[in-house]
Amino acid sequence: MTLKRYLLGIAISTLFCVAAFFLVLVYIDPADTGIVGFVCFYLSLFFSFVGLFTLIGFYLRIWFSGNEIIFAHVAPSFRQAIFFAIIIVGSLMLQSFRLLTWWDALLFVLSIILLEFFFMSRSSNKSFRRA
Secondary structure, three states: OHHHHHHHHHHHHHHHHHHHHHHHHHHHHOOOOOOHHHHHHHHHHHHHHHHHHHHHHHHHHHHHHOOOOOOHHHHHHHHHHHHHHHHHHHHHHHHHOOOHHHHHHHHHHHHHHHHHHHHHHHHHHHHHOOO
């Protein structure tokens, strides 16, 4: 798969997820629906954020990196988009249950940051072992 097709697929998928999110907002009443409405809301919001943050992160990496291999930016931007979407949607879910406090949010963000550091060190160890 070429990079252009990959990015086009993500862009089209993101548009579908954003459309699904707005359809959930318009047609699903949270007072009448059970858990299914909330799952649809949070899943469509999560996938919309993942697609949007992947595209933004990928193009920001290309813009700041200069002349490098641009395929190397795909996996980290997708991984960081997932982590950032987890932080936002997880915080919204905690807030919807009235469980979000500043120290919970701080611990949640720090745990995601530590997870990202783990993946960064793991990928740097792989490149170090190859050399």
